Amino acid sequence: MQGSSISASIKGTNAALLGGSVNIREMYRRLLSQMRSKTGRVGIAITLFLIGFLLKRKSIREPKGFKSIPSGNSGVDIWYIITGRSFRERYEAGMKSSLEDKGIVKMRSLFSTVIVQLATPEYAKLILTRIDLFPKSIPAQVRPYSLFNRFMGGVNLVFSNGDVWRRHRKVANPAFHKSWDTKVFALMADRFCAKVESTPDYRTAGVEVDDLFKRLTLDALGLAVFGYDFESIADPDGKYVVAYNGITKGMAVVDENTRKLNYLNAAIMKPQYFLFPFLDKYPFGSRLKEHRQLNHFDSLIYRLIDERREQLQNSNTSSEQDDLLTLMIKACFDEENPGQRLSVQELRDNMMIFFVAGHDTTAHALACTLGMLALHPEVQDKARLEVLTALGEISEERPWDYQPTIKDIQTLPYLNCVIKEILRLYPPLTMLPMRVAAKDIDLQDGYVIPEGTPVFLNIYSIHHNKRYWGDNADSFWPERFLQDDSNNARFWEWLPFSNGSRSCIGSQFSLIEQRVVLSTLLKRFEFSLPSDSPHRDGIKFSRGFFEHPAELKIIFKRRRTA
Numbered sequence: 171m172q173g174s175s176i177s178a179s180i181k182g183t184n185a186a187l188l189g190g191s192v193n194i195r196e197m198y199r200r201l202l203s204q205m206r207s208k209t210g211r212v213g214i215a216i217t218l219f220l221i222g223f224l225l226k227r228k229s230i231r232e233p234k235g236f237k238s239i240p241s242g243n244s245g246v247d248i249w250y251i252i253t254g255r256s257f258r259e260r261y262e263a264g265m266k267s268s269l270e271d272k273g274i275v276k277m278r279s280l281f282s283t284v285i286v287q288l289a290t291p292e293y294a295k296l297i298l299t300r301i302d303l304f305p306k307s308i309p310a311q312v313r314p315y316s317l318f319n320r321f322m323g324g325v326n327l328v329f330s331n332g333d334v335w336r337r338h339r340k341v342a343n344p345a346f347h348k349s350w351d352t353k354v355f356a357l358m359a360d361r362f363c364a365k366v367e368s369t370p371d372y373r374t375a376g377v378e379v380d381d382l383f384k385r386l387t388l389d390a391l392g393l394a395v396f397g398y399d400f401e402s403i404a405d406p407d408g409k410y411v412v413a414y415n416g417i418t419k420g421m422a423v424v425d426e427n428t429r430k431l432n433y434l435n436a437a438i439m440k441p442q443y444f445l446f447p448f449l450d451k452y453p454f455g456s457r458l459k460e461h462r463q464l465n466h467f468d469s470l471i472y473r474l475i476d477e478r479r480e481q482l483q484n485s486n487t488s489s490e491q492d493d494l495l496t497l498m499i500k501a502c503f504d505e506e507n508p509g510q511r512l513s514v515q516e517l518r519d520n521m522m523i524f525f526v527a528g529h530d531t532t533a534h535a536l537a538c539t540l541g542m543l544a545l546h547p548e549v550q551d552k553a554r555l556e557v558l559t560a561l562g563e564i565s566e567e568r569p570w571d572y573q574p575t576i577k578d579i580q581t582l583p584y585l586n587c588v589i590k591e592i593l594r595l596y597p598p599l600t601m602l603p604m605r606v607a608a609k610d611i612d613l614q615d616g617y618v619i620p621e622g623t624p625v626f627l628n629i630y631s632i633h634h635n636k637r638y639w640g641d642n643a644d645s646f647w648p649e650r651f652l653q654d655d656s657n658n659a660r661f662w663e664w665l666p667f668s669n670g671s672r673s674c675i676g677s678q679f680s681l682i683e684q685r686v687v688l689s690t691l692l693k694r695f696e697f698s699l700p701s702d703s704p705h706r707d708g709i710k711f712s713r714g715f716f717e718h719p720a721e722l723k724i725i726f727k728r729r730r731t732a
């Protein structure tokens with residue numbers, strides 16, 4: 171391994187990004203202040219849209235079959251993006267009818283770029299099996315200086331194609347293709363319960379669970395995948411959580427009078443910087459602070475890598491049980507297979523992507539599940555009865571803090587249906603990351619997607635289409651999964667983890683984690699919503715990097731004493 175520290179090797183990168191002449195500040199200070207107001211943003215967006223439209227009008231190549239793709243309501247969609255409405259609102263207003271009816275829609279984004287969205291099981295199969303026709307778009311290749319792209323990184327396991335992707339996946343695979351020990355998840359569930367019970371008024375006013383679940387899943391990911399205890403449940407000011415939230419967390423504040431939620435966008439999701447990406451090139455004021463927050467978060471990630479590298483240098487052991495971080499560091503300095511090496515930047519970018527994908531998604535699912543169990547006491551009771559039978563409270567007396575094993579959680583079919591139903595109704599990724607048509611693609615049903623067109627698979631739409639899920643597609647009804655006769659039923663209809671070779675590497679990790687945590691919570695508590703909860707007629711979402719249940723407070727009632 172090389173001697174110098176990784177942090178040192180990246181020294182200066184961020185300074186270069188944030189440096190440069192700032193003489194143009196005055197020129198766009200006014201523009202920026204206009205964009206802080208909703209009206210200013212809308213005016214500027216309309217102007218840009220029209221300019222883009224006029225410039226592109228002549229250059230749009232429209233093969234036969236492209237025109238017949240139905241158009242969604244792009245105007246409303248753009249308006250909703252600018253005014254910060256949620257994905258679900260945008261979906262209902264802008265694209266739902268075409269997607270549910272035809273499974274395809276054409277939307278114009280700002281600057282008039284045409285995007286195609288697809289949403290049938292057949293299209294899902296095509297996109298996810300023909301990855302040569304629909305390679306992923308790599309965001310950082312376009313604007314490496316934008317806060318969003320700096321955060322997501324250049325090339326990593328999620329954002330790569332072909333041989334590069336295979337190289338990354340080969341490094342990560344051994345860390346995930348093993349049987350997970352439930353002990354880590356049970357430990358986190360214990361910490362979660364202790365935190366709930368140490369929260370004042372947890373039995374009356376309730377506990378905000380989304381943030382707590384993010385801490386739980388981060389700690390589980392840290393211990394199981396990075397071999398590091400972030401201890402973020404115990405420490406409310408944990409440095410990793412604070413730095414991560416500073417960049418990715420959307421806020422929702424309950425209005426004391428109306429009990430409605432007011433939303434604030436996360437730093438990396440602010441629409442003005444998608445409208446005018448160049449503003450990220452020379453950030454100042456509050457934006458400069460946000461870039462610095464990302465620098466700080468980066469430095470924490472590099473410190474984690476450096477510490478492990480030092481440990482490895484001192485021990486020099488090799489083990490079949492190497493965790494992901496160790497595997498990636500070893501791949502970074504692999505002298506024997508230079509062609510398979512990860513660069514230092516790729517190592518950082520993978521750490522970042524695992525950090526995000528490995529905890530925020532599962533936290534979203536757990537928070538939605540608790541919210542829906544609180545809203546549906548009959549489902550909660552049924553799931554609890556199954557858990558108590560499987561984990562021994564009913565059939566045999568087991569200690570209060572008995573920790574479920576892999577064998578225990580395999581005997582929870584109904585809880586499994588609850589988890590699947592939540593992932594159907596509220597998939598943490600509503601649309602898969604963007605693909606690009608590698609050539610003119612004839613969909614064989616009268617539609618053609620021109621080469622270079624951005625393409626999205628809209629999972630949310632497939633999951634909510636009555637054609638595949640019946641008239642109660644929008645209802646919470648876990649029993650629907652009991653009726654499926656095999657695991658392969660609904661292979662291309664239920665896609666929270668995607669499918670095919672680019673499907674989620676952490677799906678088993680997440681499902682086991684969810685089963686252990688939920689069974690522990692069901693065993694120890696009954697859950698309900700406060701009477702003035704804004705979620706009483708369905709879950710509302712905040713606007714972070716992932717949309718999370720906003721200000722979701724749950725009242726916990728302890729079932730029995732130790």
Ligand code: HEM
Nearest residue numbers: 328527528531532598602603666667668672674675676680
């Ligand atoms: C409820 C939890 C989760 C959901 C809903 C979810 C969803 C997804 C989806 C839809 C994809 C496909 C993305 C695409 O097509 O571009 C994906 C890929 C991925 N996920 Fe997850 N994920 C979850 C948990 C996890 C966990 C726990 C980890 C890691 C510990 C993880 C790591 C990844 C990685 C690295 C990829 C890229 C795989 C590749 O392209 O080879 N995910 N995930």
